Amino acid sequence: MTPIGRSRREAWAALGENLRIAVRALRAHKLRTVLTVIGNVVAVMSVIAVVSIIDGVNKYVSERILDQGLNVVYIDKFGLITDDEAYREAAKRRDLTSYEADVLASRMQLASHVVAQAEANKAIRYRGTELKNIRILGTTEGYPAVGKYETDQGRELEDTDFQRRRPVCVIGSEVAETLFPRIDPVGQSIKVSGYELLVVGTLVARGNVLGQSQDNLVVIPLGQFEKMYGAHRSLTIIVGAASGVTLDRLEDEARVVLRAARHVPLGAPDDFAFSTAETYMALYQTLTGGIFAGTIGLVAISLVVGGIVIMNIMLVAVTERTREIGIRKAVGAKRSDLVSQFLSEAVVLAFFGGLLGVLAGVAIALLIRTITPLPATIQPWSVAISLTVASAVGLFFGVYPATRAARLDPIVALRQE
Amino acid sequence: MSTNGVLIDIADVRKVYEMGTTEVNALDGVSLRILAGEYVAVMGPSGSGKSTLMNIVGCLDTPTSGSYKLRGTEIRERDDDELARIRNQEIGFVFQTFNLLPRADALHNVELPLIYSGTPATERRERAKAMLAMVGLGDRTHHRPNELSGGQRQRVAIARALVNNPSLVLADEPTGNLDSRTGLEILALLDEINAKGNTVVLVTHEEDVAVRAHRIVRLRDGKIESDKPVAKAGATPGA
Numbered sequence: 001m002t003p004i005g006r007s008r009r010e011a012w013a014a015l016g017e018n019l020r021i022a023v024r025a026l027r028a029h030k031l032r033t034v035l036t037v038i039g040n041v042v043a044v045m046s047v048i049a050v051v052s053i054i055d056g057v058n059k060y061v062s063e064r065i066l067d068q069g070l071n072v073v074y075i076d077k078f079g080l081i082t083d084d085e086a087y088r089e090a091a092k093r094r095d096l097t098s099y100e101a102d103v104l105a106s107r108m109q110l111a112s113h114v115v116a117q118a119e120a121n122k123a124i125r126y127r128g129t130e131l132k133n134i135r136i137l138g139t140t141e142g143y144p145a146v147g148k149y150e151t152d153q154g155r156e157l158e159d160t161d162f163q164r165r166r167p168v169c170v171i172g173s174e175v176a177e178t179l180f181p182r183i184d185p186v187g188q189s190i191k192v193s194g195y196e197l198l199v200v201g202t203l204v205a206r207g208n209v210l211g212q213s214q215d216n217l218v219v220i221p222l223g224q225f226e227k228m229y230g231a232h233r234s235l236t237i238i239v240g241a242a243s244g245v246t247l248d249r250l251e252d253e254a255r256v257v258l259r260a261a262r263h264v265p266l267g268a269p270d271d272f273a274f275s276t277a278e279t280y281m282a283l284y285q286t287l288t289g290g291i292f293a294g295t296i297g298l299v300a301i302s303l304v305v306g307g308i309v310i311m312n313i314m315l316v317a318v319t320e321r322t323r324e325i326g327i328r329k330a331v332g333a334k335r336s337d338l339v340s341q342f343l344s345e346a347v348v349l350a351f352f353g354g355l356l357g358v359l360a361g362v363a364i365a366l367l368i369r370t371i372t373p374l375p376a377t378i379q380p381w382s383v384a385i386s387l388t389v390a391s392a393v394g395l396f397f398g399v400y401p402a403t404r405a406a407r408l409d410p411i412v413a414l415r416q417e
Numbered sequence: 418m419s420t421n422g423v424l425i426d427i428a429d430v431r432k433v434y435e436m437g438t439t440e441v442n443a444l445d446g447v448s449l450r451i452l453a454g455e456y457v458a459v460m461g462p463s464g465s466g467k468s469t470l471m472n473i474v475g476c477l478d479t480p481t482s483g484s485y486k487l488r489g490t491e492i493r494e495r496d497d498d499e500l501a502r503i504r505n506q507e508i509g510f511v512f513q514t515f516n517l518l519p520r521a522d523a524l525h526n527v528e529l530p531l532i533y534s535g536t537p538a539t540e541r542r543e544r545a546k547a548m549l550a551m552v553g554l555g556d557r558t559h560h561r562p563n564e565l566s567g568g569q570r571q572r573v574a575i576a577r578a579l580v581n582n583p584s585l586v587l588a589d590e591p592t593g594n595l596d597s598r599t600g601l602e603i604l605a606l607l608d609e610i611n612a613k614g615n616t617v618v619l620v621t622h623e624e625d626v627a628v629r630a631h632r633i634v635r636l637r638d639g640k641i642e643s644d645k646p647v648a649k650a651g652a653t654p655g656a
Contacts, residue, residue: 332530
């Protein structure tokens with residue numbers, strides 16, 4: 001038997017022994033054990049629940065958003081505005097008009113569609129029923145391709161509807177169901193901002209994105225929209241990529257065409273902005289990252305508080321078990337034996353809290369998955385990291401009580417009743 | 418052993434405690450030699466220094482001055498961990514209050530010294546079981562202390578004291594918490610242990626307990642008052 005083999009075996013034996021002692025000691029005070037680890041439970045639960053929820057939301061949002069706007073570049077005056085300064089700068093830019101849309105449509109080689117749109121939120125009415133806050137979307141031809149709108153009943157808006165600026169509309173499934181619960185909406189007229197619009201078709205339901213219904217809208221020809229709300233508003237131009245064209249190339253071509261059309265001087269910045277579904281996803285992920293960072297703060301506080309509670313209870317345990325410590329020392333326990341015994345106990349305690357936290361976090365994630373459409377999944381890395389950190393808290397805050405135990409004088413300790 | 422059978426060699430040991438501003442000489446120049454295989458009783462009224470002497474002999478404490486050699490090894494200069502190792506290897510304690518771990522069963526209590534000496538688990542279990550059988554508790558291995566009688570608890574403690582084959586069994590008032598009949602059984606067990614060759618040092622204040630030993634050391638005021646062999650009146654049969 002080599003000395004190394006011997007000492008390694010001793011170390012393993014001691015570890016097993018320490019774990020058994022720890023579990024026995026903690027089972028002797030079940031309620032106290034549970035109360036002690038609440039800090040760790042909360043911390044680990046938050047990490048696991050928040051990570052799985054954020055992951056679920058991200059997955060959900062990317063499926064929904066990317067699915068709707070893939071292979072499409074949005075061009076407008078503002079782009080993705082995140083602060084006041086940028087907004088004020090962008091507000092000074094010239095509006096995008098149907099002129100630019102026409103130029104893009106005629107000059108771009110890589111575009112499959114160029115669609116100009118404007119929108120407003122208005123109330124709509126059919127007989128006695130009024131619906132507030134409905135998205136009125138004025139669009140040019142090609143809207144089904146760039147927005148993934150599929151016709152359910154009736155027909156799409158057609159060439160002549162656009163050319164003649166007809167007062168016709170296609171309505172979202174939710175509008176159709178609420179205004180026309182019993183009759184066929186096609187052929188009926190709805191009233192929007194004082195104009196009678198003939199319903200020529202309905203759209204297939206598209207569901208919710210982030211709790212926002214995608215079916216609460218009325219699509220009308222852009223010309224009709226301008227008749228109703230005036231032509232002096234900046235349009236959003238949506239350019240769809242021809243097959244095999246990347247969004248980067250599409251954006252580059254659109255930029256060259258637009259700068260020429262708007263006479264932007266060489267070297268001056270664009271006076272319009274591009275955004276894609278990915279742009280919004282990126283913004284979205286920054287937001288969820290912020291939520292995650294907030295959670296980390298909460299978790300850090302819970303862990304520190306939890307650690308202090310664990311340290312306190314371990315100090316109580318050392319006092320309660322002074323005699324046990326004396327006995328162990330009398331039969332040959334070294335300081336290191338007692339340090340590792342009480343450290344193990346603190347770590348087991350903290351780890352146990354972590355395990356409870358994992359159970360609670362998983363329960364929350366499963367609950368969310370059941371009652372919401374978010375596909376919240378448990379991330380193994382979040383379980384691993386939070387359990388490790390929770391145990392490390394036990395290790396850190398266990399050092400002081402364990403050292404106190406190890407330093408007890410065996411004579412004094414044995415005398416204690 | 419290179420020490421001619423001398424197990425304990427105490428020379429002019431002093432132990433001074435500071436009690437506030439005054440110093441108390443708990444041991445005031447004690448010299449004592451105990452040979453391997455002896456059965457010695459240490460007697461004395463309370464405050465005589467017998468507890469202090471026991472703590473020093475048991476390596477729970479170190480002398481302020483003087484020399485204590487256990488099997489030829491000087492104890493005075495040892496640090497905590499070395500003392501722990503010596504207690505583990507060389508000394509088996511039997512206490513008045515048994516001092517068993519309340520939450521552990523008899524077997525685990527007996528295994529304790531073997532755990533700290535790093536004995537592998539299977540060997541540990543075997544030796545602890547054998548030792549419990551030796552003290553007559555082979556059928557009580559999984560009982561906890563509160564499920565055992567006082568005499569049985571003290572037997573567990575004796576099994577624990579012997580399990581690591583120590584050179585010295587140190588019994589501190591081992592019958593103090595037992596009724597007289599059970600006390601006699603425990604003393605008979607100690608006789609038996611000594612008869613098998615173990616050195617036994619017994620601390621007591623009861624005369625009829627002390628006479629079971631082969632030699633009685635009497636302490637008073639931190640000094641040895643007398644040190645006499647017990648007149649052999651033939652082997653006393655156990656109860």
